Amino acid sequence: xxxxxxxxxxxxxxxxxxxxxxxxxxxxxxxxxxxxxxxxxxxxxxxxxxxxxxxxxxxxxxxxxxxxxxxxxxxxxxxxxxxxxxxxxxxxxxxxxxxxxxxxxxxxxxxxxxxxxxxxxxxxxxxxxxxxxxxxxxxxxxxxxxxxxxx
Amino acid sequence: xxxxxxxxxxxxxxxxxxxxxxxxxxxxxxxxxxxxxxxxxxxxxxxxxxxxxxxxxxxxxxxxxxxxxxxxxxxxxxxxxxxxxxxxxxxxxxxxxxxxxxxxxxxxxxxxxxxxxxxxxxxxxxxxxxxxxxxxxxxxxxxxxxxxxxx
Amino acid sequence: xxxxxxxxxxxxxxxxxxxxxxxxxxxxxxxxxxxxxxxxxxxxxxxxxxxxxxxxxxxxxxxxxxxxxxxxxxxxxxxxxxxxxxxxxxxxxxxxxxxxxxxxxxxxxxxxxxxxxxxxxxxxxxxxxxxxxxxxxxxxxxxxxxxxxxx
Numbered sequence: 001x002x003x004x005x006x007x008x009x010x011x012x013x014x015x016x017x018x019x020x021x022x023x024x025x026x027x028x029x030x031x032x033x034x035x036x037x038x039x040x041x042x043x044x045x046x047x048x049x050x051x052x053x054x055x056x057x058x059x060x061x062x063x064x065x066x067x068x069x070x071x072x073x074x075x076x077x078x079x080x081x082x083x084x085x086x087x088x089x090x091x092x093x094x095x096x097x098x099x100x101x102x103x104x105x106x107x108x109x110x111x112x113x114x115x116x117x118x119x120x121x122x123x124x125x126x127x128x129x130x131x132x133x134x135x136x137x138x139x140x141x142x143x144x145x146x147x148x149x150x151x
Numbered sequence: 152x153x154x155x156x157x158x159x160x161x162x163x164x165x166x167x168x169x170x171x172x173x174x175x176x177x178x179x180x181x182x183x184x185x186x187x188x189x190x191x192x193x194x195x196x197x198x199x200x201x202x203x204x205x206x207x208x209x210x211x212x213x214x215x216x217x218x219x220x221x222x223x224x225x226x227x228x229x230x231x232x233x234x235x236x237x238x239x240x241x242x243x244x245x246x247x248x249x250x251x252x253x254x255x256x257x258x259x260x261x262x263x264x265x266x267x268x269x270x271x272x273x274x275x276x277x278x279x280x281x282x283x284x285x286x287x288x289x290x291x292x293x294x295x296x297x298x299x300x301x302x
Numbered sequence: 303x304x305x306x307x308x309x310x311x312x313x314x315x316x317x318x319x320x321x322x323x324x325x326x327x328x329x330x331x332x333x334x335x336x337x338x339x340x341x342x343x344x345x346x347x348x349x350x351x352x353x354x355x356x357x358x359x360x361x362x363x364x365x366x367x368x369x370x371x372x373x374x375x376x377x378x379x380x381x382x383x384x385x386x387x388x389x390x391x392x393x394x395x396x397x398x399x400x401x402x403x404x405x406x407x408x409x410x411x412x413x414x415x416x417x418x419x420x421x422x423x424x425x426x427x428x429x430x431x432x433x434x435x436x437x438x439x440x441x442x443x444x445x446x447x448x449x450x451x452x453x
Contacts, residue, residue: 058241073343088421136177136180145298147450291332
């Protein structure tokens with residue numbers, strides 16, 4: 001049985017998402033079984049484009065604000081984000097969508113948190129994930145994992 | 152002996168406190184021995200209402216600012232917080248005080264960090280905790296734990 | 303063989319750097335083998351003063367912004383930072399440079415992340431570290447460690 005890694009991505013920031021996926025993909029490439037749990041703002045990383053019909057007014061307002069992935073520092077309403085993306089491209093790093101694609105190819109399991117989805121009025125079809133699970137599934141993976149991180 | 156989990160709550164933000172307590176309570180409900188260490192801004196989560204007599208002027212100023220638990224994103228001076236609380240209530244989630252109560256009922260150990268308390272001039276009677284401990288106690292729990300998280 | 307701890311410092315904030323080094327130094331003082339990986343904004347903690355000749359215009363701009371270590375809350379353009387430093391001194395805590403010195407004396411291994419260095423156009427001689435390594439080195443330490451944290 002392979003070593004396991006379990007990573008929660010709570011943050012909805014570009015730099016933290018990149019860090020989480022770099023760790024996940026590297027671990028998977030080294031032969032570990034990696035599971036990622038996207039919760040709260042982190043759900044943003046997995047959200048497909050498109051409308052959200054079942055959400056309430058308040059949920060739709062929260063979801064409308066919660067678009068895009070800023071930097072955790074120096075975002076400056078998007079300028080820092082563009083600079084960072086440019087710097088990453090210049091040093092031949094993958095973009096975030098490419099990293100997600102690589103994660104899928106390496107067999108990283110991507111799960112969305114059902115509790116956060118309930119609060120935000122989001123449905124499974126709005127995400128490109130292996131499944132929607134609760135905290136118990138994360139704990140169960142994490143207790144068997146060699147590495148558990150909250151990002 | 153049960154599996155252990157050790158969680159540091161460093162952040163003083165509502166959403167991160169909810170995430171930490173959701174993980175802690177779920178792990179405890181699954182039969183794990185869970186210890187939470189509240190440090191720095193995270194101490195806010197455990198602070199009782201009331202004055203802080205032994206603190207210096209500067210400590211009192213810092214403590215006066217460090218009230219309430221904003222969101223880590225979209226707080227907008229409290230508007231986001233109210234929206235989030237409303238969304239949580241709508242989806243029948245527990246409030247943070249209810250989660251803390253559940254944590255106590257499930258036997259989650261809640262510790263305040265003595266170093267942070269010293270810096271902020273806070274005394275044990277200002278917290279509703281199982282004890283006030285230093286980093287060594289956390290390390291000692293974490294090295295025996297299956298899951299250690301810094302939130 | 304001693305128990306291991308592996309800590310990623312991603313954040314470039316004074317309070318989080320203090321938390322990371324408090325945990326690292328305490329673990330090392332308790333006889334654990336501790337490795338710290340400084341990545342993204344966390345690289346700031348290790349940066350020596352001085353120019354950065356090989357960086358591009360955009361990298362130099364990013365690095366120019368990325369100076370100093372603010373607080374994660376109540377920084378107020380440096381005022382909170384000064385208050386916090388004052389409070390730490392009043393309670394006889396070590397400063398961050400002193401903590402780094404203690405870390406080195408206790409044998410904590412300090413590594414800078416090569417990927418982040420590449421993106422930011424930073425070279426090894428700009429850091430006072432034990433080495434520059436990639437994510438694989440972190441994973442390899444973390445999977446053998448009793449405690450792995452992402453801060």
